Amino acid sequence: MTEPLQGGAVGSALYRALWRWHFFAGLICAPIVILLCVTGALYLFKDEINDSLHRDLRIVAPQATEKLAPSALVARALEAHPGTLKGYAPPAAPDRAAEVKIAGSDGLKDIVYVDPYDGRVLGSLWDGGFAGSPSMYVVRKLHSLQYAGWFAERVVEGVAGWMVLMTASGIYLWWPRGQQKSGQRGGVITVRGKPGKRMFWRDLHAVTGIFVSVFILFLAMTGLPWSGYWGKQFYATAYAIGMGMPDGYWDKYPVSTVPLKDTIDRAPWIVENQPTPLSTAASGIPAKLDDVVRTVEGLGMAPGFAIVMPSKPDGVFTASVYPDDVPKERVIHLDQYTGKPLFDMQLKDLGLFGRLAEWGVGIHMGQAFGLANQLVLLAALVAIVGLTLSGLVMWWKRRPAGSLGAPRLPAGTGVPKGLIVIAIAGGLFFPMVGISMLAFAVFEAAAFGTRRMRTA
Structure with missing residues (x-):
């Protein structure tokens, strides 16, 4: 919802079109962005919150x-x-x-x-x-809007894509075209005016946006692998080009039809849909839990691991761990009867996209670089909330009474070719964004037709 920095480029059709696009996207996405930031900030400190709320149980x-x-x-x-x-x-x-x-x-x-x-x-x-804990479970579900069903999940996916496009369009609107020669820094990296003034809110929005843009892009792109449609396509592409889970892990043993994500609480994203192996026998005396734990510890699995018990006669023990140290992530399946490892996957075993995705997920959740990771992301989330609120305040202050106050395109101009190219590229890369673009185009066409009928 950034206002033009100066008048030089405001008259261009592309500039005005991107401003209008940025305005509507920001206005519509604002509530969900704030929800994602608040729940994300809480989830960054889930271990600390759980320890505080349930200290008598956990410590x-x-x-x-x-x-x-x-x-x-x-x-x-x-x-x-x-x-x-x-x-x-x-x-x-x-x-x-x-x-x-x-x-x-x-x-x-x-x-x-x-x-x-x-x-x-x-x-x-x-x-x-x-x-x-139950409380953090609620926070996690709110963060993805899973309580509202698959449609809401697609909305979150669309918002993530729009955040990327809004960041790019915001940088375009912020770019100090006419101020580079004059050396003016106000509204570029410093905030002009006093609190309460429209210029103050405009500059606060623009300057905050430029400093936090890298974090917006990172959080959006590392969150998308979990999404319903984009994530599945990325998952399939990673496998198709040999950069996901390497082939050959399942050659030695028969496998079940149950995906790993239905077996353990959290599976590495790149293998969550892979099947779990089956025990070599379907009857006998199951291995003792004491021996299974001893075996897993002997293999050097990091502390904090959990073991899932076999649920069927041909099932397996599954040990997994996700410590605050991404390279130590690990999943081990053990035969139910012999207690011997059937499958041992570590981060180093994944393809390039698999490793990148796990590193992205780990940092996204504040589980890669300790407290520093958590605090840096917390600061970024607070800044994004401030960015969103400043945009809303700026819009409210500039809107004419009784009007939405949306930026208008220059009279007599068609749709800029540059905007069409951007829309096609963005819509293809982010399909949920593309669908929303089509819906907005229909709305714009209907609104334009209505205006023409009124002025005819």
Whole structure:
């Protein structure tokens, strides 16, 4: 919703068209952008929030004594919460509780927290999956609008694409064409005017936008792989060109029809739709959980891993970990009866797109470079909210009473060819954006026809 910086380029049809495009896209996307930023900021600190809200369940006093065996901790959990064992997570650190996932008779899953030193059951929470708690589960679902169904998810995908295009158009509108020779910096990298004045809000919007543009592009592009349509196409393309999951991992063993994402709480994005292997036998005596945990630890899996129990006679144990260190991400499937590894995937095993996607996802979620990653992204999200609000305030101050105040195209001009090229390219790369462009074009044509009828 950036206003023109100076009058020199305002008369060009492309400039005015991009300004109008930027205005409507910003106005429509603003509520969703604010929601994404607020929920994203909360989710960046999900571990810290979970520890604060549920400290009595998640944190224990370290002891000098040995921890109890996993089987003993599971037995204590099942005594307190009868049901079917679904998973087990060993303590991630000396001051952490063990987590036992149990499904009750109603089919709902709970996480039972057990002190690993004395076996005392500390309590339970409804299973929030990778979010770690029911409250963070709600935040995660709100962030993707999954509560509102598939259509809302497509809307979020469209907003992500529009954020990329708005950033590009915003830079075009901001570009100091006439000010480069004069050396004027006001409204380019500094804010003019006083709070409350229209110029102040215009400059605040433009200057904030230029400084935060890189973060907008990064967050939008690293969020798109999770989207319903764009993500699937990127996924398929990565495999088609041999840069996703390398072929050959499934040659040695039969596989199930169950994708990895339905087996564990979080799967690496590039392999989430890959099948899980099957055990070499469909009967026998299952391996002991104690031995499975010992095997996984012996393979050097990073602390904080979780193990999913086999759900069928030919199923497998699946261990996975996603620490705040992207290269240590790992998934291991073990035979249900022998306890031997069937499949061991690490980040280094992925193709180029797979590794890039995992690094992008890790940084996007604040899980790559510790607290610095979280704080930098938090600052960027706060700035994006400020950018959005300043655009709304600027629009409200400049709009004529009783009018939307949308920028108008120069009289007597057609649709600029440059805008058509941009629209086609943007619509093809971001299909949900392309659909919204077509809808907007129909609206514009109808509005133009109505205006002509009124003036005829």
